[in-house]
Amino acid sequence: MKRYLQIALSLFAGALLVMPMSANAGNEQRAGSAGATELLINPWARSAGWGSVNTAGARGIESVFLNVAGTAFVENTELVFSHTDWFGDADINVDAFGFTTRVGETGALSVSIMAMGFGDIEITTTELPDGGLGTYSASYLNLAVSYAKKFTENIYGGVTIKLINHRIPDLSAAGVCFDAGIQYVTGEKDQIKFGIGLKNVGPAMNFEGDGLSLSLGTLFGNYNQTVEQRSSNYELPSLLNIGGSYDFLFPDNRLTVAANFTSNSFTRDQIGLGLEYSYKEWIMVRTGYVYEEDIFDSAQSQTMFSGFNGGVTFEVPLGDSGTRFGIDWAYRHTRDFGGFNTIGAKITL
Numbered sequence: 001m002k003r004y005l006q007i008a009l010s011l012f013a014g015a016l017l018v019m020p021m022s023a024n025a026g027n028e029q030r031a032g033s034a035g036a037t038e039l040l041i042n043p044w045a046r047s048a049g050w051g052s053v054n055t056a057g058a059r060g061i062e063s064v065f066l067n068v069a070g071t072a073f074v075e076n077t078e079l080v081f082s083h084t085d086w087f088g089d090a091d092i093n094v095d096a097f098g099f100t101t102r103v104g105e106t107g108a109l110s111v112s113i114m115a116m117g118f119g120d121i122e123i124t125t126t127e128l129p130d131g132g133l134g135t136y137s138a139s140y141l142n143l144a145v146s147y148a149k150k151f152t153e154n155i156y157g158g159v160t161i162k163l164i165n166h167r168i169p170d171l172s173a174a175g176v177c178f179d180a181g182i183q184y185v186t187g188e189k190d191q192i193k194f195g196i197g198l199k200n201v202g203p204a205m206n207f208e209g210d211g212l213s214l215s216l217g218t219l220f221g222n223y224n225q226t227v228e229q230r231s232s233n234y235e236l237p238s239l240l241n242i243g244g245s246y247d248f249l250f251p252d253n254r255l256t257v258a259a260n261f262t263s264n265s266f267t268r269d270q271i272g273l274g275l276e277y278s279y280k281e282w283i284m285v286r287t288g289y290v291y292e293e294d295i296f297d298s299a300q301s302q303t304m305f306s307g308f309n310g311g312v313t314f315e316v317p318l319g320d321s322g323t324r325f326g327i328d329w330a331y332r333h334t335r336d337f338g339g340f341n342t343i344g345a346k347i348t349l
Helices: 002-024 068-073
Strands: 077-086 092-103 107-117 139-150 155-168 171-186 192-201 213-219 223-228 239-250 253-264 270-279 283-291 305-317 324-334 340-348
Touching: 068 107, 068 139, 068 155, 068 171, 068 192, 092 139, 139 171
Parallel strands: none
Antiparallel strands: 077 092, 077 340, 092 107, 107 139, 139 155, 155 171, 171 192, 192 239, 213 223, 239 253, 253 270, 270 283, 283 305, 305 324, 324 340
């Protein structure tokens, strides 16, 4: 047990060592220079409903996005599905599926997949800029495998490895990154929680494929020459989350207050506050606000979100076996595009 405690504390120390590095986070000269920014999209409805601020108290498969340590609280098996219409009528969809299950007495193994599709895109060339050659499709696919463990009665930790794939018919990019998180729970009824999560740490990516080839035509009447261009590397949008939460517990009711600070490497740092009310864990209503610099100034803001989020969950038991089924909805307000809606379903076995 002492060895487990040392491992958990080393995760805390590692995150604290990264914090001084975040002094350069939010550097405006680096804004927009990262790739694989779909890693910043929360595909899950419950946690998105209050602005992804629950780094300290996230539980179940949705913890893979917020703080993987939260998956260690799973008692049996969870399956979650979700769908988001991104950018309104732009035919961009974010779909996610994940499951987590107990492994041994104190561990949990999770697998989740997030897919982002962009619909049919018109094929254009320099000779035919208006199209007429048909359509093609582009896709993002992220596969995450996570393991979390209960180290002591108060400390939980976990790690995630994520495989990243970006693809169009003649170009693709593949990469890998890691997440690590830890949660500390205390209080007479475990109502006080703290969490630290380090996300999207990995090597730079670049595109490869025939789409980077340029035909120079026939030289000297003998053969065709093709030159392959090189794609620039792009870094991943790493970040550090630090959060806390407190549960106000009443008979049949719970009110949770959560706060979170996000230190971004390539975008402005964010501060979030959220509330979640629960009645018997059957009905849950949540809201949150995420602030960053110049968010109220449409000319200077670097985000399309206004900061307001809301959501609701209906979850009911199915018989006496402990199986539960829930429906989730979340709304993220934007200055344009009409806001984003996420619908999800959760089955606990």
